[in-house]
Amino acid sequence: LLEVRDEVLEMHQGGKIAIRSRYDISSISTLRRVYTPGVAEVSLKIRDNPALARRYTSIRHLVAIVTDGTAVLGLGDIGPLAAMPVMEGKASLLETLTGLSGMPILLDTKDPDAIVETVVHMAPTFAAIQLEDISAPRCFAIEERIQARVDIPVMHDDQHGTACVVTATLLNAAKATGSDLGRCRIGVIGLGAAGLALAKMLMFRFKNPVLGADIAADALERLKNAGGIPSDLKAIMAGCEVVIATTGVPGLIKKEMVRKGQIILALSNPNPEIEPEAALAAGAAFAADGKSVNNVLGFPGIFRGAVDANVPRITREMLTAAAEAIAAFAPPGEIVPNPLDKALHKSVARAVARVALEQGLNRDDLTGYFD
Template sequence: MAWERSSMRTVRVRNKQIVGTLANLLAAISASKGSVGEVKLLNDTMHIVERDITVYAADETQMAHVIEAIRNNPGTEIDEIRDQVLEMHQKGKIAIRSRYDIDTLAKLRRVYTPGVANVCHKIAENPDLARHYTITSHLVAIVTDGTAVLGLGDIGALAGMPVMEGKAMLMESLVGLSGIPILLDTKDTDEIVETIANIAPTFAAIQLEDISAPRCFEIEKRLQDRLDIPVMHDDQHGTAAVTTAALMVATRRAGTDLGKAVIAQIGLGAAGFATVKMLMKLTGNPVMGADLDPAALQRLEEAGGQPATLEEIMAKADIVVATTGVQGLIKAEMVRKGQIILALSNPYPEIEPEVALKAGAAFAADGKSVNNVLGFPGIFRGAVDANASDISEEMLLAAAQTLADLTKEGYLVPHPLNKKVHQAVARAVAEKAFEQGLARAEYVPYVD
């Protein structure tokens, strides 16, 4: 899909009023391996037609070829090239705003001194009242050290800030939580744990983000043991929940019994290992796993999984999930008839879905269909509203099942921007928290 490409520009062109100019321009973009998004008509006169054309390319090098193709199209002149991604990021994508206009001294006295002292006194006497009288009840820390940002790797916490802002935007717009990016200028595990633990009273929950494996496993576990608020590494569990939902849908569509199938995971990093554990929890069966790192295979074995090679997995598994980042890792000749294959690495999967299907797979999809934005907003909303002390495996599975149940025919997962889906996930998570005795809220309005 065009919006999965990593480079995007809006090009303002002036075409001569000659038949075929626009058609030739679009053909030139396609020939240079670009894709066309929105085409907006700005001006149409006797001599020229002015349009804004949004174009996509795989990377900046390819985009340069696309722009050159536009420039060389007969009858076309470029007026302006805009990078709307950079424009949207100018001065940041989020901000803190006051809920009230402070336009009188009376209001000032209520929100600040002297009136605020009474609120502080009440909270000092009963700390639980902070959830009622402060932002703490809906504030989520989005914490990164910048060591595993998207597919970019260790680029540092500051360079990861645009991703953290994006997570905060999604939390607010989809479920109404206030996410605050926290950038940690350290890679030391002890320092990260201590820092987060010390700032935890500010927040209702902690979302760990883009922290590299295997450090992420220890950091999450230590914080979960230490804090009495939900702590979740989204790259692990948000991704695992959405992947599990996609597998529920895929197996249903292919007529495969997920509980009886041989399942395998290729790539045991943060997302892969969490997916293995979730699938083993769901099915009660061991999951095969392959990775180049011996320590990852040891973790898999300790968790109850079965270490294997790529060749063994492709020869034995009914369901294969791959999150290696290695383009073309799975060859067509490895695919067995009837297999379900989710090759989830972006932007280039381990095997293209159409190649897998042609080779005999019963179902195949790539990472463009599985987006963890479907997971973390609703999971955190439900856990925060229930005032849960933790996010359990059962709460995550409830989220996965809800996503699978709400997936329409012809799709692998629901639309990521459907707010009703996120509300349903929140409800399922909160209900499970109450059912397990993890909820400390007296009630949640949307939970029966």
């Protein structure tokens, strides 16, 4: 373990990302083209037609990765500086898998108003905004308020990226077990950022109310307002064919609670609500934990498609299409695809862009994009 830790620390020395020039500026003539006086011509064109910024600058492939460090992985509120390695990791994945340039933005404030104002005012720099590791319930209003004021897509990955990937996993789990999700009772235990977004996506996709459990009354109220049914752990385990847990409480689900034939996704990291092996031994038809359900399956392609189509927002239909594209890409006998397969992310991007085209939300021409 010490050796692995040392390797990780070694890899992080100096950071994992960098901003570099696309051109070798080794001559005065090149200098004059990339900077003054030549750059003035480009600036004047953009002044006269702001849409040209997407053609003549890096804006069209820049994604802001914004965090206040209040809900980082399984580490909790560790602050923005300690969140930087995670944001760099997200940026590395965006670039490696889709060619988008992620720029970490660390916000030294927990005030929702300050976060919203800051992100809104820096939005012209970017083609999209990825919100990361912002705690619930603040994250819900922060995302909504920012999206209402900018004309580029805003997505809180902990909500919607997670919901996409879990939905994809569930689609394939149902296929493997012969379950009809349209007829299954689905319960979500833990209605934080991931749990509530997942419940909403499942209700949108399958048109049935989802049961939800949480220790917070306001979380249950949000579920009810979204069309779900407030419940509790005992009732969900006893009455639902599909159980998804996102509580952060290891060992919450006891083997005695498991019903024969259930699909159980215990997604909390690093330790799940019930180990998959224990759930299967207790009679579950399918069980998985958070180690196999990774957001990297979703967010790179979702943002690539949204940016390529130049949409003003990411819709529920786009997210559902992304989930189905992820599910369809899993190899035979597997529940999820290889997250490092660039063809997967291309497929997800095209699924998102196709829905944008169908909804009339694309502001860039997509001729030839799907070839």
